[in-house]
Amino acid sequence: MNRHSPLSPVMTAVNTAKGLPNAHYIDPEIFAEEKRSVLFANWAGLGFAKDVPEVGDAMPMDFLGMPLLVVRDRDGAVGVFQNTCRHRGMILVDKPQKIAGAIRCPYHSWCYGLDGALKATPHVGGPGQNRHSDVDQNELGLFRVRSHVWRDVIFINIDGTAPEFEEAHATLLERWKEFDQPVYPGGEISSFQLTVKSNWKLAVENYCESYHLPWVHPGLNSYSRLEDHYNIEERGAFSGQGTLVYRQLTAEDGSRFPDFANLGAQWDEGAEYIAIYPNTLIGVQRDHSHAIILEPVDCGKTIEHIALYYAKSEAKTPEHEALRLTNAQQWKVIFEEDVFVVEGMQKGRHGEFFDGGRFSPAMDGPTHNFHHWVASQVELGRTL
Structure with a gap:
């Protein structure tokens, strides 16, 4: 062929x-080539905002093998993140759920806000030491995937190179x-x-x-x-x-x-x-x-x-x-x-x-x- x-x-x-x-x-x-050049490089449809209707609602999704997490944040906006902990790459959320406090990694309990920011790193500096000078929490938030909601469809641009949604589809x-x-x-x-x-x-x-x-x-x-x-x-x-x-x-x-x-x-x-x-x-x-x-x-x-x-x-x-x-x-x-x-x-x-x-x-x-x-x-x- x-x-x-x-x-x-x-x-x-x-x-x-x-x-x-x-x-x-x-x-x-x-198929793998089109994944990168066609689907990751443009505004692809991922899911529906209706599936995370309330603050704290979280929906794990896969897109062409990439684990993603759709979250309704405290401002009512929908965000999309890579569904992997910044520590050891553990999947954070494995089923739809309501996040009452923070997004907590089930492996070592690193915690993230609904905005993706890293909030807690238990024992990262040793037993009882929740901070370490070499671990900057400000730099270790969840990887955010570029997203836009239109007519309830959550569009994502994974590689980040597409024009703004309003420009691409003006x-x-x-x-x-x-x-x-x-x-x-x-x-x-x-x-x-x-x-x-x-x-x-x-x-x-x-x-x-x-x-x-x-x-x-x-x-x-x-x-x-x-x-x-x-x-x-x-x-x-x-x-x-x-x-x-x-x-x-x-x-x-x-x-x-x-x-x-x-x-x-x-x-x-x-x-x-x-x-x-x-x-x-x-x-x-x-x-x-x-x-x-x-x-x-x-x-x-x-x-x-x-x-x-x-x-x-x-x-x-x-x-x-x-x-x-x-x-x-x-x-x-x-x-x-x-x-x-x-x-x-x-x-x-x-x-x-x-x-x-x-x-x-x-x-x-x-x-x-x-x-x-x-x-x-x-x-x-x-x-x-």
């Missing part, structure tokens, strides 16, 4: 380009500025996971295009037809699809979810679904939204973490509990319909004669845009 086959055919115009070579889906060495923030308002999770029924035997990139590619709707989502396509959709492409940042005929879910009594406030007429019957590179998928509608974080496990396995959000909280809309359940069930069906597609494409990437495929210039622009971005990030990484 030619692991480092030229990527220039991927980076031409959509009408002549080929897709990413097979190795980018099935080769562990390329175009999308402007595009969706009307949705710059609080979102409320829909409770336990509105969060679920799907494990797929596929490379994470194939889930991005499938999400950002509408070409497959007539055959993969016949129920959805029955009212939101292929011709009702349009492509969304922003070179170097995101791509996706929009629809002109979003249909609100209506209960038997005629009630619907409350709308987000002060939306323009575009959103009366419109909706958009965008892949934010590298691994976060977000959809916005007038009355609810969803976010999907793709967790790459290895080159052939991905966990999709899915959450639905609303304009009003559960507490303020208890009458919509049944509607939220129906909505979650409908979305789950749609997302499950995609599983055989991404898994089938993963199997197809083992066909040695497959050369990346060709794109439809009319329909595959969003997918080509993503391939172009991945290729550019890999090429950049190879020059550093």
Whole structure:
């Protein structure tokens, strides 16, 4: 296998380009390369802020093998740290929990504040001596991972080289500025996971295009037809699809979810679904939204973490509990319909004669845009 086959055919115009070579889906060495140049070097989705709702809540997570700890600090902000003690590298927190006082290492009891600062080093200078002149607590806080929360998604930039989140995604923030308002999770029924035997990139590619709707989502396509959709492409940042005929879910009594406030007429019957590179998928509608974080496990396995959000909280809309359940069930069906597609494409990437495929210039622009971005990030990484 030619692991480092030229990527220039991927980076031409959509009408002549080929897709990413097979190795980018099935080769562990390329997966490891993309881990650094694509996922660690950009604002990747890690998790949801809703999972640490209160001060002191701590959630251990792994991201491509790196142990991380998400914490809600005393100011109410979400922080992300490497989940290893600065003393001997012991894992600090091994299950979700409430930190009442300090983050305490279970090995030698070094303690850290919710802000990551080292607070205590018991017996570091000998029995009963909790200080030592050669151990500067000010220099031994937890390693903080650069993070940003937007629409409840916790984004991280592990290598620290990406532009500020607001700069990197300025175009999308402007595009969706009307949705710059609080979102409320829909409770336990509105969060679920799907494990797929596929490379994470194939889930991005499938999400950002509408070409497959007539055959993969016949129920959805029955009212939101292929011709009702349009492509969304922003070179170097995101791509996706929009629809002109979003249909609100209506209960038997005629009630619907409350709308987000002060939306323009575009959103009366419109909706958009965008892949934010590298691994976060977000959809916005007038009355609810969803976010999907793709967790790459290895080159052939991905966990999709899915959450639905609303304009009003559960507490303020208890009458919509049944509607939220129906909505979650409908979305789950749609997302499950995609599983055989991404898994089938993963199997197809083992066909040695497959050369990346060709794109439809009319329909595959969003997918080509993503391939172009991945290729550019890999090429950049190879020059550093």
